[in-house]
Structure formats: structure tokens, C-alpha cells
Amino acid sequence: FLETLGVPYCESSVLSCAIVQDKAMMRRVLNSVQVPLVDGFEITRSECILHPETLIEKAEQIGGPWIIKPVSGGSSIGILCCDDKDQLLPTALECFAFDSKLVVEHRFTDFREFNIGLLGDHDDIKLSLIEEVFKSDTILSYVDKYGGSSSKGMESISRRLPAGIEDEICEAIKEAARNAFKVCECSGVVRIDFLYDNETKALYLNEINTIPGSLAAYLFKDMSRQELLDRCINLAFRKERNAKKIVSTIESSLLKNSAFDGIKK
Numbered sequence: 001f002l003e004t005l006g007v008p009y010c011e012s013s014v015l016s017c018a019i020v021q022d023k024a025m026m027r028r029v030l031n032s033v034q035v036p037l038v039d040g041f042e043i044t045r046s047e048c049i050l051h052p053e054t055l056i057e058k059a060e061q062i063g064g065p066w067i068i069k070p071v072s073g074g075s076s077i078g079i080l081c082c083d084d085k086d087q088l089l090p091t092a093l094e095c096f097a098f099d100s101k102l103v104v105e106h107r108f109t110d111f112r113e114f115n116i117g118l119l120g121d122h123d124d125i126k127l128s129l130i131e132e133v134f135k136s137d138t139i140l141s142y143v144d145k146y147g148g149s150s151s152k153g154m155e156s157i158s159r160r161l162p163a164g165i166e167d168e169i170c171e172a173i174k175e176a177a178r179n180a181f182k183v184c185e186c187s188g189v190v191r192i193d194f195l196y197d198n199e200t201k202a203l204y205l206n207e208i209n210t211i212p213g214s215l216a217a218y219l220f221k222d223m224s225r226q227e228l229l230d231r232c233i234n235l236a237f238r239k240e241r242n243a244k245k246i247v248s249t250i251e252s253s254l255l256k257n258s259a260f261d262g263i264k265k
Contacts, residue, residue: 011188040105070099
């Protein structure tokens with residue numbers, strides 16, 4: 001709407017936000033630049049109903065246990081875990097209440113989770129400190145996060161900032177984060193979440209959070225919230241200036257002599 005009105009705005013474009021909001025599309029885009037992702041696949045409701053064996057076969061190929069996610073959901077809505085292949089179909093059908101397409105991924109049971117913030121655009125990216133997140137449960141549900149007085153909320157999550165990690169892991173996180181930020185054409189501030197499998201010692205990108213998902217202000221320890229917002233606003237104006245340099249209309253006589261039958265003049 002702001003683009004239609006010609007009003008500058010902070011953060012990523014409609015296209016960028018749409019890509020990272022759709023988990024299946026995000027996987028396709030990130031795979032194009034070899035950003036490491038957890039083994040998984042996408043499946044539609046019609047595929048699952050007409051050919052349920054496809055779900056089982058693909059799930060067995062990546063190995064269990066599994067986590068099943070509606071592709072366009074957020075805040076853990078509709079996300080379910082599955083440990084038994086006999087429960088894959090009923091679990092998937094339950095998830096289809098929230099979307100017409102799902103992403104099924106291998107679920108780690110022994111892993112570490114890291115987050116990093118990025119600020120800027122394709123030409124200039126500033127990285128935040130890396131934090132390690134410690135969760136008490138397998139996943140935090142929507143009720144856990146936002147369920148009111150009975151919710152666990154963010155109190156159920158403990159953090160270490162900066163994370164106590166080896167230089168090799170730190171550099172791998174930074175490289176994958178930069179590549180993901182660029183290929184998804186992000187701008188402004190985003191938070192990118194990573195999983196580290198303790199068994200295989202491999203790092204995987206898990207999620208990209210644009211505004212309004214996360215301002216990630218607390219990750220930029222060397223910057224005040226006011227400075228962070230000032231930078232976001234300046235990026236918005238720079239994006240607007242660049243957009244105005246692009247030709248959007250041209251003079252053409254293509255339709256000059258065309259006749260449109262049935263249209264009143």
C-alpha cells in the first residue's frame with residue numbers, strides 16, 4: 001500500500017517478505033545459493049490426500065523424527081512434531097487445517113540454536129552479535145508465547161549473548177546469514193535463526209524473521225535503539241531515491257492505430 005502511495009517505508013520489500021514468509025519458497029531460493037538447510041520437502045493437501053504414500057516415502061528418505069509446518073504460518077501456529085511414521089498422515093492432515101501446503105523437515109533432538117541480526121541492504125550489511133538460545137521444550141507453541149497469564153512466554157527461554165561458540169561456527173553463521181539476506185533481497189533489519197546439530201556438527205539455517213517478526217534491537221549491543229531506528233529510516237529513504245531513478249513509463253505509439261471493438265469512445 002505504501003509503495004502504491006509512493007511513501008518510503010522501512011524494512012524489506014513486499015517480494016522479500018513474501019519469500020521468507022512462505023517456507024517452501026524460502027527453501028527454493030536459499031537452495032539456489034547453497035545456504036545449508038535441514039533436510040525436508042514440501043507437499044500439498046491434494047498430493048497428501050490422493051497419494052498418501054508419497055508423504056511416507058519422502059519422510060522416510062529424510063529420516064525421523066519430523067517437524068511439520070504450514071508454509072505460510074508464523075508464531076508456531078499449526079506446527080506439529082511427529083515421531084512415528086504411522087502418525088505422519090493424521091499429523092499432516094491436522095496441519096492442513098492452517099494451510100494448503102506443508103513443509104516436512106527432519107527434527108533434531110540434540111541441537112543448539114543461534115540467532116543473528118542483520119541491518120542494511122544488498123550493498124552494506126551490518127551484523128549483530130550472535131546469541132545462543134536455550135529452550136526448555138521441543139518447540140514453543142502459540143499458547144506458550146501469547147497465552148496470557150498462564151503462558152510461558154519469553155521467560156521460558158534463556159539466552160547467552162554473545163554466544164560461547166567456536167570461531168569456525170561463528171564464521172559459518174555470518175557467511176550463511178549474509179548469503180540469505182542478499183538472495184532474499186532483504187533490507188532494514190532482520191533476525192536469522194540457525195540450528196546446529198550436535199551429532200553431525202553441521203549448521204543449518206532455520207528461519208528468517210523480517211519486520212514485524214523481530215526488530216532484534218537487543219542483538220545490536222553497540223547501537224542504541226534510537227540509532228538503530230535512525231539507520232532503518234535512512235535506509236528507507238535511500239531505497240526510495242533508488243526507486244525514483246528507475247524508468248516506469250515510456251512513450252509508445254503501439255496502440256495508436258488499434259481498434260477495440262465493443263468499447264465505447
